[in-house]
Structures are given as C-alpha cells and as structure tokens.
Amino acid sequence: MLQVAVIREQTNKVLEGLRKRNFKDAENLINLILKKDALRKETQKALDDRKAKANADAKKIGELIKAQKNDEANALRASIGEAKETTKAMEASLNESEKEVIDLLYKIPNIPHESVPAGFGADDNLKVYEHGLLPQLSLDALPHWELIKKYDIIDFDLGNKIAGAGFPVYKGKGAKLQRALINFFLDEAEKQNYKEIQPPIVVNEASGYGTGQLPDKEGQMYFIQEDGLYMIPTAEVPITNLYRDVILNEEDLPVKNAGYTPCFRREAGSWGAHVRGLNRLHQFDKVEIVQIRKPDESYQALDEMCAYVQSLLEKLELPYRKLLLCGGDMGFNSALTFDMEVYAAAQQRWLEVSSVSNFETFQANRLKLRYKTKEGKIHLLHTLNGSALALPRIVASILENNQTSDGIKIPKALIPYTKFDIIN
Known part of the structure; x- marks a missing residue:
C-alpha cells in the first residue's frame, strides 16, 4: 500500500x-x-x-x-x-x-521502479540475459503430457477423478522426482543462509491484506467460507506475514527465509493449449525465498536473489532467459520484477518458472513491518520474494529436454536425491 x-x-x-x-x-x-x-x-x-x-x-x-x-x-x-x-x-x-x-x-498498485519499461503485456517485456543452448530433439519427440503417460509417472485422469481438472497425481518416479526437486531446492537455499520455514497452507483475511493478495486477487484464491480462511497461492503470504505488526532491530537484519508449500490457484478463465499438462495447475509445489531488507540494500538483494535462482536453473542444466517485466505485466504489489523462463523443447516454448520481485515498502506499509535503528528511529522495511523454484514447469522442461530413445535422463544435480539416473 x-x-x-x-x-x-x-x-x-x-x-x-x-x-x-x-x-x-x-x-x-x-x-x-x-x-x-x-x-x-x-x-x-x-x-x-x-x-x-x-x-x-x-x-x-x-x-x-x-x-x-x-x-x-x-x-x-x-x-x-x-x-x-x-x-x-x-x-x-x-x-x-x-x-x-x-x-x-488498497485499490492502487505499487509505483514501478524508474528502470521498469512502459508496456502493455508480455510482448513488451525486455530480455536482459539468456543462458544455454536450446535442445535439438528428434522429430518423434513428445511433449511432457505424452511422456508422463508413456512412463506412467503423472496421472491427470486420477486427479480429475478424486478432485477435478488441474490436480494431478504423481506416481512412482514422478513422485520421487517431485520430492527430489523440493529437497534439492531447500538444501540449496540453506547453503545461501536462508532459514527454512514450514508455514500453514491456509491464511486469514488479515494475512491476505498484509501481502496484497486481497482485495486484488480474491477471485483467484480458494476460500473456505465456514472458517474465513484462504488456501495460499504461494508461501510468500504466510512467511511474510510472520512479520506483520513487528518492529525488528537493525541488528536482526537482513531476514532470509525459505519455505516449501503446496500452492493453490483457481486460475479462473484459463484455457487453451498454453495451459495443457503441467503448464498450469490448480495445485502445485513450490519453494519460495523471502527477504526483508533495509531500503538502501534491497536492490542489491534483488540482484543476489536473481543470481541464486539462475544458479539453480544452471545446476538443472536447463536453458533459460531472464526478463525485466514492463509496467503493464507487473504484479499489483511489485516495484520491479524479473521473470525466469526455461525452454521446453518439445513444445518449443518458453515457460515462466520464477518471478523475483522487490516490493519496496508496499507490503511493509500494509503489514506495519518496520525496524528500529541503533539511534532509535523507526522506518519501514523493504520486502522481496522469489520462486526458487515452482516445480510443474521445471518438471515439464526436464522431461521434454532430456528425453532419449532409452528414457528420460535425470540432471546430474538431482541424482543424489532421486537415487536413479533415468526414467524408463
């Protein structure tokens, strides 16, 4: 706010x-x-x-x-x-x-940082970096929604049976790949001095207002009417709200937290080929990183967070690009956002897997999140967060990019976690 x-x-x-x-x-x-x-x-x-x-x-x-x-x-x-x-x-x-x-x-979005370009949507975002060679697949290469059927690792029909469309069931090596990615991301976050948090996956209305999901995105959130609770769209919401109505001491900064949660999004109005398979789900797993910084340090922190997310993608051997979002494509709360997109070779498409944002004081003002200087003065803090990483599209890209005639090869960094090197 x-x-x-x-x-x-x-x-x-x-x-x-x-x-x-x-x-x-x-x-x-x-x-x-x-x-x-x-x-x-x-x-x-x-x-x-x-x-x-x-x-x-x-x-x-x-x-x-x-x-x-x-x-x-x-x-x-x-x-x-x-x-x-x-x-x-x-x-x-x-x-x-x-x-x-x-x-x-509450109706007014954050003011973009001066470096944010003008624009109306995704076509106006600026590519600022690209890494890796795009895989060259054989003519009979399959998109991930065919691969998961071939190797029986994810089942959308079963998910539809027990819950509805957009709630897949992970099986066998598919389930183990999910668990491997979660543990890999959490271990990597710990190496970067992020404190692991396991928060609730439901929040109250005050928490939704605190981080800006309400009143902007209530139509995209699952609401439990009897209890007045919302299913979280991201771990950002409960983790950042840990510090609602809190005054931190200067020596307690920076705050660096990471948390794994399932995430729930109604995705109302989403349809078409671009949301097929794992490309868009109502429930998915994600590891989120959150930082709370003094205002004069927040943009350096944003660069560090982007570099960290990029390092994860490089360890997973995925080609990616980094985009600076234009004013018309930014989230309501953000002052500056970088998106990371990986290339899914069978679809021949770039898929967003992470957004890393600096909200400046926008969330902190709602949260009444402040810090006391050594001289005793009280100031608002800056909040930042990033996906590190969201699993569905990472899995889609791993499956598509690493398919061979023998099966799907697992990136080397994940083998200690999966305990297998190929899905066949």
Missing part, C-alpha cells in the same frame, strides 16, 4: 508511475484520496483542538472550586459533558475518514 505522504508529496511521480502501469482513472482516484485525506486532517485538527480545550476546561474547574466559584464550575462541567457527545461524533467521523482513505489506497 502506498503511503499517503508519498502521494501528497510526490503526486506527479505517482501519477507517472501509474500511467506506466496503464492504470485506469489514476488521476481521479489520486485526487479523491488527497481530498479525503485533507478532510481527515481537518477533522483531526478540530478534534485535537477540542480535546485540548476540554483538558484546559477540566483544569479550570479545579481552580474555580478552589476559589469557591461553584456555580461557574458546575456550568463549565455541564458544558464539558455536552462537548463529549460532539467529540464522540468527531471521533467516529475521523475513523470513517481514515477507513475511506485506506480502502482507496
């Missing part, structure tokens, strides 16, 4: 950033926030003045009683009693004004 002070003091910069995002009706919404905030400030000042007068009058009553001016004291006491009702009404009006401003702020 943007800070009202930032909107007030840097209005033109905020509007320019929202235009880069192609955010509709930005000027009207910003002007409405400024108008309501001005009204809130006026109400706050009037309320403060009234309370100051009430305190002064209360003190004066004591002086009048000492001077034996009881009639004047009683009259002033009655006046204070009448003023209390007005004060209560003003407090209610102030609370309503504050709520109206916050509700409006």
Whole structure:
C-alpha cells in the first residue's frame, strides 16, 4: 500500500508511475484520496483542538472550586459533558475518514521502479540475459503430457477423478522426482543462509491484506467460507506475514527465509493449449525465498536473489532467459520484477518458472513491518520474494529436454536425491 505522504508529496511521480502501469482513472482516484485525506486532517485538527480545550476546561474547574466559584464550575462541567457527545461524533467521523482513505489506497498498485519499461503485456517485456543452448530433439519427440503417460509417472485422469481438472497425481518416479526437486531446492537455499520455514497452507483475511493478495486477487484464491480462511497461492503470504505488526532491530537484519508449500490457484478463465499438462495447475509445489531488507540494500538483494535462482536453473542444466517485466505485466504489489523462463523443447516454448520481485515498502506499509535503528528511529522495511523454484514447469522442461530413445535422463544435480539416473 502506498503511503499517503508519498502521494501528497510526490503526486506527479505517482501519477507517472501509474500511467506506466496503464492504470485506469489514476488521476481521479489520486485526487479523491488527497481530498479525503485533507478532510481527515481537518477533522483531526478540530478534534485535537477540542480535546485540548476540554483538558484546559477540566483544569479550570479545579481552580474555580478552589476559589469557591461553584456555580461557574458546575456550568463549565455541564458544558464539558455536552462537548463529549460532539467529540464522540468527531471521533467516529475521523475513523470513517481514515477507513475511506485506506480502502482507496488498497485499490492502487505499487509505483514501478524508474528502470521498469512502459508496456502493455508480455510482448513488451525486455530480455536482459539468456543462458544455454536450446535442445535439438528428434522429430518423434513428445511433449511432457505424452511422456508422463508413456512412463506412467503423472496421472491427470486420477486427479480429475478424486478432485477435478488441474490436480494431478504423481506416481512412482514422478513422485520421487517431485520430492527430489523440493529437497534439492531447500538444501540449496540453506547453503545461501536462508532459514527454512514450514508455514500453514491456509491464511486469514488479515494475512491476505498484509501481502496484497486481497482485495486484488480474491477471485483467484480458494476460500473456505465456514472458517474465513484462504488456501495460499504461494508461501510468500504466510512467511511474510510472520512479520506483520513487528518492529525488528537493525541488528536482526537482513531476514532470509525459505519455505516449501503446496500452492493453490483457481486460475479462473484459463484455457487453451498454453495451459495443457503441467503448464498450469490448480495445485502445485513450490519453494519460495523471502527477504526483508533495509531500503538502501534491497536492490542489491534483488540482484543476489536473481543470481541464486539462475544458479539453480544452471545446476538443472536447463536453458533459460531472464526478463525485466514492463509496467503493464507487473504484479499489483511489485516495484520491479524479473521473470525466469526455461525452454521446453518439445513444445518449443518458453515457460515462466520464477518471478523475483522487490516490493519496496508496499507490503511493509500494509503489514506495519518496520525496524528500529541503533539511534532509535523507526522506518519501514523493504520486502522481496522469489520462486526458487515452482516445480510443474521445471518438471515439464526436464522431461521434454532430456528425453532419449532409452528414457528420460535425470540432471546430474538431482541424482543424489532421486537415487536413479533415468526414467524408463
């Protein structure tokens, strides 16, 4: 959530950033926030003045009683009693004004970093790096949704039987490959000093608002009505919310956490060849990395996180490219996002497997996540996260890129985890 002070003091910069995002009706919404905030400030000042007068009058009553001016004291006491009702009404009006401003702020996305290019969608993203040679497969090469049937390692029909479309069942070496990837990613994160967290896979409404999934993405989240809980779309939500309403000491920074969870996304309105097989699921496994940093360190941390994700892809021997997302393709919360895409050779397509983002103070302001300097000053922190990594498309690329006439070869880095070197 943007800070009202930032909107007030840097209005033109905020509007320019929202235009880069192609955010509709930005000027009207910003002007409405400024108008309501001005009204809130006026109400706050009037309320403060009234309370100051009430305190002064209360003190004066004591002086009048000492001077034996009881009639004047009683009259002033009655006046204070009448003023209390007005004060209560003003407090209610102030609370309503504050709520109206916050509700409006929830509708505004983060302001893009100055390096973010303008654009409307994926076609306008910038490729900043590419690694590895694209595999050359034989003419009879199969896409992963055919390979999983051939080797009986993942079953969509069984998943559909027990849950519905988009909930696959992993079997035999398919299940072991999943477990191997999860353990590999967690072990690699530990080497980079990420503390492993195993969080709940459901969150309450406050957590959804804290990291910005609400009110923006409620249609994409599974909701348990009876308990008011949401199935998590990513481990980012519970892990970052560990620090909601927390003031960290400067010496406790940086915070580096990693966690494996299943993730749940309704993916409403998704259909077509691009979502076939493992390309898009309602439930999938992912290891997430989260950092909490001081503002002057967060962009260095973003570079480090990208380099770490890239190292994972290189150890898995997957060709990949790194993209800088344009304003029109960024997530609601992000100030700057890099996507990593791997190449799936049988599909001849690039598949997104990771987004690494710096949210600056956007989440921290919602979360009231701050730190105290050694001098005792309190400041908002920056939050960052990244997929490291999401499994389905990694599995799809491993299966497609490594298929041979003898079977599917396992990347060397995974063999100590799978305990086998080929799926056949």
